[in-house]
Structures are given as structure tokens and as C-alpha cells.
Amino acid sequence: MDVSGKQRPTMADVAEKAGVSRALVSIVFRDQPGASQETRERVLRVADEIGYRPDNAARLLARGRSRTLGVMFTAHHTFHADLLEGIYGEAERLGYDVLLSATAPGRGESKAVESLLGHRCEAVILLGTDAAAADLDALGRRTVAVAVGRRVPGARLDSVHSAESKGIRQAMDHLVELGHHRIVHIDGGRGPGSAERRRAYRAAMRRAGLESELRVIPGDHTELSGIEAGRLLLAERDSGGRLPTAVLAGNDRCAMGLLLALTRAGVEVPRDMSVVGYDDSHLSHLMPIGLTTVRQDAVLMAEHAVRFAVERLDDEELEPREAVLEPKLVVRGTSGPAPEAAAG
Amino acid sequence: MDVSGKQRPTMADVAEKAGVSRALVSIVFRDQPGASQETRERVLRVADEIGYRPDNAARLLARGRSRTLGVMFTAHHTFHADLLEGIYGEAERLGYDVLLSATAPGRGESKAVESLLGHRCEAVILLGTDAAAADLDALGRRTVAVAVGRRVPGARLDSVHSAESKGIRQAMDHLVELGHHRIVHIDGGRGPGSAERRRAYRAAMRRAGLESELRVIPGDHTELSGIEAGRLLLAERDSGGRLPTAVLAGNDRCAMGLLLALTRAGVEVPRDMSVVGYDDSHLSHLMPIGLTTVRQDAVLMAEHAVRFAVERLDDEELEPREAVLEPKLVVRGTSGPAPEAAAG
DNA sequence: GCGCTCTACTAGCGCGCTCTAGGCGAGTAC
DNA sequence: GTACTCGCCTAGAGCGCGCTAGTAGAGCGC
Structure with a gap:
């Protein structure tokens, strides 16, 4: 039968x-x-x-609309995982299905996006893309697209990101108030938001009259770059240099790597050095004394992104919009008074 | 125009x-x-x-076959991210497309799988499912399914997992050889592979004549459970107890959390305590001195899973198969001689 | 002339569904 | 009676493609 x-x-x-x-x-x-x-x-x-x-395939075909959102993300980014949760929730609320496509070594952003588009997603949400603005513009013209975590001025797509400069300013004010002068920034290369964060760091250093101490160590938003920056700093100390009293990491993963490198080497945080992250991803809560970080509300960002996509699907003529969320410094255990300040 | x-x-x-x-x-x-x-x-x-x-939808419809594999995974599991990379690679090689669906709070396994099936995936690959064997059996009868990281004896689906007991045995032998006696295991609750690992731990303790020291702390394969286990152990020490000399964590994430809790509290690893993980996920390489862990080759597992799925699609009558990969202990920096042994 | 093969191309059905246009019977209004 | 509505249901076109069967034309042998 x-x-x-x-x-x-x-x-x-x-x-x-x-x-x-x-x-x-x-x-x-x-x-x-x-x-x-x-x-x-x-x-x-x-x-x-x-x-x-x-059968969805037949359904889509017949309906003309798929009511499916495609999401491009990077497998190893914990902050993306946080975002995904928010996206699923909001999409379900609005009656949309969600399809995921990951970037990975050997699978670039364009491949990931093609896969989504091929499966008839009506819109694509790009988590932390580092594609060229021109490519994003082209994508936005071809379909409905939303970039999350990144400004794309002038391109024909919506974007959701936090006010990087404000977040960094809060973090820097916090560190300066604690008496820190030698504040180093490990940046995120061409990662989303990095340029703004780097700029805001420089501006803050200047505003605090610390131009002479200004220093950016190149990084890339992974634990490894935090570890390497840590090793670099420790090596400098061992050859007679002085450690910075505070480090502003490009994101939480980087801060995490740095912390590991430091604690391993006997540098106590925050007694000997303060560390501030960025994202407030899952990781940050987890640490025993907690990572001081700049909170980007993943769920809120996700909801904005989904809503942008859906609204634009209902009205193609909408002008490109930009949601700039207020980040918020969350002071936890990895930041404290500068060693000098404490010592005298 | x-x-x-x-x-x-x-x-x-x-x-x-x-x-x-x-x-x-x-x-x-x-x-x-x-x-x-x-x-x-x-x-x-x-x-x-x-x-x-x-248009994929139309294509599938006309072709009858979608040549698409669905993958269910958990957003925050780094080992899953490792697996994904392997899956993408092998699937592309075999001419299959891949669709992802994440489980998350508020989005259970069944929802994730339904979404995949609705999008006409020909097969689903389940990374680390903790569904009941009966449900998996039902799924396997309804469609082609492969469970990764978990044994599902008797169910009508293929599975790929590592020989948990061998991995644990290697780790335990390693620790025992280093002179450890008080070896605690933080388990993975009902997570995939946990039951086998727990059993193998018990067996190893017995074999080493250490039944009296046998102790399993309940956990769940997240950093948090590692941190909590760490706090528990530290609290016991502070109220007069003794720390175990070694901990066998349920997976790398758990080991990671534990290490954080320990280093924070001034417990030096491996001098004061050895820690062994399980998975050899990205995390383990990253740490400065490296996590001693049991290596499960993510890429190999992924390739097996994809091949199982594809082969079964070509021949529905195949009996359920089970790939058991040899895990391998990777000794890095978090394991060393037991304190007592070193001291005397 | 015929039949044959080979390459380059086309007509048109069907995949499983959605959706518009309409049918049918019963009720309701006048 | 006609005219209309309303609730329940059906016929059938078409969504964008894959694919089978077939055609047109060139080349070739006899």
C-alpha cells in the first residue's frame, strides 16, 4: 500500500x-x-x-512569493549565533521562514548569497559582511538586502548597526576615568564596524590628550588575534618595554583570546591590565568575573534587520534606511583602576 | 525596460x-x-x-530531485561550526547543495527539521541531536537521515560518531600515567556521546583501581557548565576539601569554561590541576598553551555523514550504517604530572 | 534519387502547488 | 415566479523549470 x-x-x-x-x-x-x-x-x-x-518548492512556485528570508553568517562567530536567535524569533512572528547559509574557508560570501538567492529567498540578511560597498549596492538593487553590523553609506540597502563611535567613546571615557593612559586598541581589520571603532578610538585618545600613547595593533575579530596581540605585548615587556595599562579589543572573541594569553603569563586582570571587549556576546557573561564590554543588543539588532527586510518587501520603493542602535558600556570585572593610579 | x-x-x-x-x-x-x-x-x-x-524551486519541482542536503545544528556549538565546513566541502564535491537550520532557544529540533524537510531537502544531517531514539527512527523511515556525534542503535538511520570509549580510555590512561588519582568527570547530560563517555570514564577509573575516587559532576557541554563545575570545586576546596588533580571535561567548551574559572581563582593549570577536553574544536588550538583534548576529526566526520546521506539516496534499501571514527588524544599544555606525584 | 547518422535545436507535457472564476444548492427578499 | 446572496466546493490555468520525443538540415554512401 x-x-x-x-x-x-x-x-x-x-x-x-x-x-x-x-x-x-x-x-x-x-x-x-x-x-x-x-x-x-x-x-x-x-x-x-x-x-x-x-511541498514548499511547489508552493513557492505557485505562490510567486516564498516568504523566506535568507541569512548569511559566519559559522564561528558567537555574536552571529546570538543574532540568529533573534532573527528566528522575529521572522516567525512575522510569518516568514528562515534559511541559513554560512561562510567558511573555501566558501566565500558570494557563494553563500548565491545559494540563498537560488533557493528563492525574498530577501537576504548579511551578518557582518566585509564585501565591498559597490557589491552590496549591486546586491541591494537586485534583491532586498540588509547588512547587519556595518554601515554602508550610499548603497541601496538597509543596514542595522550600533553607534560604534558612541560605544567606543563610553569605553574610553570609562578607562580614562580609571586613570589609564597607555590604552592600546586591537582592531578588527576590515571586519564590520572596525573602521568606525578604530576611528573613534583615535578620536578619544586625542580628546583625552593621549595622542602620544595612541597605538593600534592589527587584528581580525578572532580569539587568535587576541592571543597574538597578547603575545606581542608580553614579548615587548620581556624585552624591556612596558605593558599598556588597558586594552580595547576589537570584539569579545579578541578580548577573550587576549585574556587567555595574559592570565597564562601571570598578568592579572584587571589589577595589572584592564581589558574591554565589544559585542556582549554569550561569552562575556560566562566569564567568572565577567568581561567589561560594549553591549550590542543582538536580539534588538536582529529584530530591526528582519523588520527592515519585511517592510521593504511590502514596499519596494522605500528609501534605504539605517538603524543605529545605542550601544551601552557594561562594566564587569575586567576593568579597574590603572596600575600607576592605584600605586600613587 | x-x-x-x-x-x-x-x-x-x-x-x-x-x-x-x-x-x-x-x-x-x-x-x-x-x-x-x-x-x-x-x-x-x-x-x-x-x-x-x-529558480531552484521550479528546478526541484521539475526535476523531482532537489540534490539538497539539510543540516540541523546548534548555533553556539563551535564543534558544529567545524563540522559545517567539512559538510559544505564534501557536499559541493558530490554536487549537492546545503541548507542550514539552527536549533536555538524557542526553536527545537523538530521545528528545525520540519523547516528543512519543507524545503525539500532529500536528506537531513543532524549534528548532535538529543532527540529520542524512537523519534530518530521515525525520521529515518520518513526520509534519509544521518546522526552525527551520536550512536542510535536500532534506529533506521545512519550515524557517524567517534569511538567515545576509546577516546576516553586514552585520555584516562594518559592521566593515570601522569600519576593522577582524583580524576573528576564533568559530563554532558543527555548531550550526544555523553552517556558513552561517562560509562568509559567509570570503566577506566575501575580498571585503574580508583573506584573510590570516581566522581561525575553533571554538566551540559557548554562553557557555563564548566564554569559552574569549577566554582563548585573551588567552593569545596575553600571549605576544607581537596581539589581533584585532574578533570576530564565533557567537551572543549566545558573545559574552556573550567579553565577560565580555575585560572581566575589562581589555580594554575597544569601545575595544580590537569584539564582534558573532548572534540578538538577550534578553541583548543587557540589557547596559548593549548588544551589537551581528544581529537574528533570534524572534517572526516562531516565527509562520512555527507557520503552516507548521498549513498543512501542512491540506494534506499541500504541497511543502516554506523561509522565509528578513531579519536585520538592530543596532548597539549593543560595536562601534566599530578601534584602529589611531582611533590614526592 | 534514397536511407542513414549526427548535430543543433524546439514543442509541449508535467512536477505539486496556488488561485481565479465559477457551479450548485439552499436560503431570503420581493 | 425572478433575483440575489452565501456557504461549500471544483475546474483548470499557470508558476519556472526539466526532459522526452521529435524536427530540420547537413553530410555521406550508394
Whole structure:
């Protein structure tokens, strides 16, 4: 009866077995008016019996709309994982399905996006893209796109990011107030938001009259870059230099790596050095004394991104919009008074 | 000309503009024989001009097969991120597309799987599922499914996992050889592989004549559980107890959390305590002195999983198979001689 | 001339669904 | 009676593609 291979049952099978037309089955499954309660129940029962499930591909095709959002993310970024949770929630609320596509070594952003578009996503949400602005502009013209965590001035797409400069300014004010002078920044290379953070760091150093101490160590938003920066600083100390009293990391992952390198080498945080991260990803809460970091509300960002996408789907003519969320410094245990200040 | 909304161009548009039939365009895009080189180039050029891209939904529908694998994973698991990379690679090699669906708070495994199936994935690969064996069996009967990182004896699906007991045995042998007696295991609750690891730990302790020291602290494969276990141990020490000399963590994330808790509290690893992880995820390489861990080759596991899925798609009648990969202890910096042994 | 093969191409059905247009019977109004 | 509505249901076109069957034309042998 049923053993004839794993042939998916179709609407026609349900219709036949329930003694109604295909159209009626369709109505029932779309939960639309036009069928009696009795028939509805019978159809659903039969469908369940023969294991029928609507075929999305056919559905999309027939409907013309897929009500599916594509999300590009990077597998190893914990902050992206935080964002994903928010995206799933908001998308479900708005009646959209979500498809994921990861970037990974050997699988660049364009491949990931192509895959999504090929699966008929109506819009793509890019988490932390580092594509050229021109490419993003082109993408935005071809389809509905939203960039998260990154400003893309002039490009034809919506973006959601936090006011990087404000976040950095808060962090820097915090450190300066604690008496820090030698404040080093490990940056995020061409990662999303890095340019703004770097700029804000420089500005803050100047404003505090610390231009002479200004120093940016190149990094890339991974634990490894934090570890390497840590090693670099420790090596400098060992060859007679002085450690900075505070480090402003490019993000939490980087801060995490740095902390590991430091604690391993016996540098106590925050007694000997303060460390501030950026993101407030899952990691930051986890640490025993907590990472002082600049909070970007992942859920809020995610919700904005989804809403932008959906609103633009409803009205293609919308001008590109930009949501700039207020970041907020969260002081936890990794920042404290500067050693000099404490010593005298 | 082109401004008429964001209407996706179809094959017919390309055909018309190139002055050929739809079928020919189809041939060109499927890279099939039956078109002259000249025509091929013209069609591709035209397609590029008007921004045509094949519509997957229609494609699947017409073809009957989607050649798409669905992967369920958990957003915050770094080991899953490692697996994903391998999956993408192997799937591409075999000509399959990959669709991702994450589990997250508020989005259980069944939801994630339904989403994949709804998008016409031919097979689903479950990374670290903790679903009941009966559910997995049902899933395996309904579609082609592969469970990664978990044994599912008796269920109608393929599985790929490592020989947990061997891995644990190697780790335990290593610790015992180093003179450790008080070896505690933080387990992974009902997480994949946990039961086997727990059992193997117990067996190893017994074999080493250390039943009296046997102790399992409940955990759940997250950093947090490592931190909490760390706090617990430290609290016990502070109220007069003794720290274990070694901890066998449920996975790397847990080991990571534990290390953070320990180093924060001034417990030096491996001088005061040895820590061994499980997975050899990205994290483990990153740490300055490196985490001693049991290596599960993510890429290899991923490749097996993809191949199992594809092979079963080609031959539905295959008996359920199980790939058991040899794990391998990787000794890095977090394990060393037991304190007592070193002291005397 | 015929039949044959080979290459380059096309017509048109069908995948499983949505959705518009409409049918049918019963009720309600006049 | 006609005219209209309303609730429940169906016929059938079409979504964008893949694919089978077939055609047109060139070349070649006899």
C-alpha cells in the first residue's frame, strides 16, 4: 500500500482518499475560508494518515512569493549565533521562514548569497559582511538586502548597526576615568564596524590628550588575534618595554583570546591590565568575573534587520534606511583602576 | 525596460532575448550536450545581462530531485561550526547543495527539521541531536537521515560518531600515567556521546583501581557548565576539601569554561590541576598553551555523514550504517604530572 | 534519387502547488 | 415566479523549470 518506495504523497493523494478536490485540500492547508469544519477535519486526518506534507518548492512556485528570508553568517562567530536567535524569533512572528547559509574557508560570501538567492529567498540578511560597498549596492538593487553590523553609506540597502563611535567613546571615557593612559586598541581589520571603532578610538585618545600613547595593533575579530596581540605585548615587556595599562579589543572573541594569553603569563586582570571587549556576546557573561564590554543588543539588532527586510518587501520603493542602535558600556570585572593610579 | 519592479527574469526572458527556445536555455544552464559553443556563449551573455538566475524551486519541482542536503545544528556549538565546513566541502564535491537550520532557544529540533524537510531537502544531517531514539527512527523511515556525534542503535538511520570509549580510555590512561588519582568527570547530560563517555570514564577509573575516587559532576557541554563545575570545586576546596588533580571535561567548551574559572581563582593549570577536553574544536588550538583534548576529526566526520546521506539516496534499501571514527588524544599544555606525584 | 547518422535545436507535457472564476444548492427578499 | 446572496466546493490555468520525443538540415554512401 504504502511500501512503494519513499514517494512523497501529494495533495492529489489526499484529495482522492478524502473524496474531495485538490483545491479543497489546498484551502484546508492554507487555513483559508471555504471549507466546512467537518471537511477540514477529515482532510487533515487523511493527510496525517498517509503522511502528507506540503511541498514548499511547489508552493513557492505557485505562490510567486516564498516568504523566506535568507541569512548569511559566519559559522564561528558567537555574536552571529546570538543574532540568529533573534532573527528566528522575529521572522516567525512575522510569518516568514528562515534559511541559513554560512561562510567558511573555501566558501566565500558570494557563494553563500548565491545559494540563498537560488533557493528563492525574498530577501537576504548579511551578518557582518566585509564585501565591498559597490557589491552590496549591486546586491541591494537586485534583491532586498540588509547588512547587519556595518554601515554602508550610499548603497541601496538597509543596514542595522550600533553607534560604534558612541560605544567606543563610553569605553574610553570609562578607562580614562580609571586613570589609564597607555590604552592600546586591537582592531578588527576590515571586519564590520572596525573602521568606525578604530576611528573613534583615535578620536578619544586625542580628546583625552593621549595622542602620544595612541597605538593600534592589527587584528581580525578572532580569539587568535587576541592571543597574538597578547603575545606581542608580553614579548615587548620581556624585552624591556612596558605593558599598556588597558586594552580595547576589537570584539569579545579578541578580548577573550587576549585574556587567555595574559592570565597564562601571570598578568592579572584587571589589577595589572584592564581589558574591554565589544559585542556582549554569550561569552562575556560566562566569564567568572565577567568581561567589561560594549553591549550590542543582538536580539534588538536582529529584530530591526528582519523588520527592515519585511517592510521593504511590502514596499519596494522605500528609501534605504539605517538603524543605529545605542550601544551601552557594561562594566564587569575586567576593568579597574590603572596600575600607576592605584600605586600613587 | 528593466525598471518594471523586481520581477525575476525567467528562462523564457533569456530565450526570447537570445532568439532561441526555452529548452535550449535549459540545456545551456544544465551544461548538457546539445548546443553549439557559439549559442552557449550568447545565451550565457544574455542571461548575465538581464540578471537571470535559475529558480531552484521550479528546478526541484521539475526535476523531482532537489540534490539538497539539510543540516540541523546548534548555533553556539563551535564543534558544529567545524563540522559545517567539512559538510559544505564534501557536499559541493558530490554536487549537492546545503541548507542550514539552527536549533536555538524557542526553536527545537523538530521545528528545525520540519523547516528543512519543507524545503525539500532529500536528506537531513543532524549534528548532535538529543532527540529520542524512537523519534530518530521515525525520521529515518520518513526520509534519509544521518546522526552525527551520536550512536542510535536500532534506529533506521545512519550515524557517524567517534569511538567515545576509546577516546576516553586514552585520555584516562594518559592521566593515570601522569600519576593522577582524583580524576573528576564533568559530563554532558543527555548531550550526544555523553552517556558513552561517562560509562568509559567509570570503566577506566575501575580498571585503574580508583573506584573510590570516581566522581561525575553533571554538566551540559557548554562553557557555563564548566564554569559552574569549577566554582563548585573551588567552593569545596575553600571549605576544607581537596581539589581533584585532574578533570576530564565533557567537551572543549566545558573545559574552556573550567579553565577560565580555575585560572581566575589562581589555580594554575597544569601545575595544580590537569584539564582534558573532548572534540578538538577550534578553541583548543587557540589557547596559548593549548588544551589537551581528544581529537574528533570534524572534517572526516562531516565527509562520512555527507557520503552516507548521498549513498543512501542512491540506494534506499541500504541497511543502516554506523561509522565509528578513531579519536585520538592530543596532548597539549593543560595536562601534566599530578601534584602529589611531582611533590614526592 | 534514397536511407542513414549526427548535430543543433524546439514543442509541449508535467512536477505539486496556488488561485481565479465559477457551479450548485439552499436560503431570503420581493 | 425572478433575483440575489452565501456557504461549500471544483475546474483548470499557470508558476519556472526539466526532459522526452521529435524536427530540420547537413553530410555521406550508394
